[in-house]
Amino acid sequence: MTISEQQNTAAPRQGLGLVHTLDGAERDALRARLRAAAAGGAAPARGACREAVEASALPLERIGATLSGGDIPFCLLRNLPVDALAQQWTVGPAPLASGLLLGVTAALGLTNFGYHEEKNGAILQDVHPIAGAEDSQSNAGRVAFHMHVESPFLPRAARPEVGALICLNNETATPTRIATVELVKRQLSARHVLALRQPDFRLRHDQSFEVNGYTLSVTTALLKEVDGRDETRCGIYAEGAHAAAQEAVDAWKRAADAVALDLVLEPGDLLLFNNYRCVHGRGAVEGRRWLKRVYSTRDTSLLSEGLISVWRAMAARHIDHSF
Ligand SMILES: O=C(O)CCC(=O)C(=O)O
Ligand SMILES: [Fe+2]
Structure with a gap:
């Protein structure tokens, strides 16, 4: 991981939350345990991966506390044992990287999930440029x-x-880009923050979802206090319902861009972030690149066999649809 030079602008730059780097011996010990956990199967077993991670030198309690209640709720874990790639690598099985995603999230008490309508229901997802999608958000x-x-x-x-x-x-x-809701919010006028709390914004579904040609959209606030902390649901396709709302969302997006921390992840770096209290993005991709991703949650009310159905979620009566 390298952190780019401070921008020469008035906006402060997002500070790092928890960073923890394994030393060589700690990394090798974790690699041996993960290899044993993955032995015999193409897909590593989550329980065995969790045990391997729990036996490692990773400070799991601090990571969990940072993600759920920290002022800067993201963590960078470095020098983890990921799969060595051949010179002419292709995206394929990566049991160590997969085992780490499953094991770390399980050790944090989180449940992994995917969506039926995204990446064919994959729970462990590969993130890499795809031919034909170059210009997509x-x-x-x-x-x-x-x-x-x-x-x-x-x-x-x-x-x-x-x-x-x-x-x-x-x-x-x-670079992978990240900023906390708190820091973005602090760049905005009180008027814009108030505007973002009103249900005056339209969000529509992301390009990665396959929803039978429908356009799914919802009218909502973009900022809300939940359990004493502000959260956002501002995405790429967020529009204001009137001029003042549009002005506020434009200001939000400009501020997020201005304060974001650029993290250039290196093989063996794992970024974990609270998706309610952080926004993230990515710079342009020039050459080859491959990350693996997993979503996790403590709220399993909509999960069925590790998947959420977009349609069922929208129809569910027992959940709050206002934010
Ligand atoms: O590729 C990255 O660094 C981040 C991509 C991203 O936003 C994602 O996969 O959700
Ligand atoms: Fe993302």
Whole structure:
């Protein structure tokens, strides 16, 4: 991971939350345990991966406390044992990276999930440029991917609480960008913050979802206090319902871009972030690049066999649809 130079602007830059780097011996011990956990099967077993991570030198309690209640609710874990790639690698099985995503999130008490309508229901997802999608605002694109949260068009119970991205290759040093809701909010006028709390915004579904040609949209506030902390659901496709609302969302997006911290993930770096209280994005991708991703949550009310159905989530009567 390298952190780019401070921008020469008035906006402060997002500070790092918890960073923890394993030393060589700690990494090798974790690799041996994960290998044993993955032995015999193509897909590593989550329970065995959790045990391997629990036996490691990772400070799991501090990581969990940072993600749920920290002022800067994201963590960077470095020098983890990921799969070594051949010179001419292709995206395929990566049991160590997969085992780390499953094991770390399980050890934090989180449940992994995917969506029926995204990436064919994959729970462990590969993030890399895909031919034909270069210009898309998605993790398959190459153009800069603007600041967003995961699945903003869905109600909170259907959004990931924690996003996890582990790097296998980032040879042309594309930054992953991240900023806390708190810091973005502090750049805005009181009038804009108040405007963002009103249900005056339209969000529509992300390009990564396959929803039978429908356009799913919802009218909502973009900012809300939940359990004493402000959260956002501002995504790429967020529009104000009137001029003042549009002005506020434009200001939010400008501020998120201005304060975001650029993290150039290196193989073995794992970024975990609270998806309610952080926004993230990605710079433009020039060459080859491969991350693996998993969504996690403590709210399992909409999960069935590890998956959420967008349609069922929208129809659910027992959840709050206002944010
Ligand atoms: O590729 C990255 O660094 C982040 C991509 C992203 O936003 C995602 O996969 O959700
Ligand atoms: Fe994302």
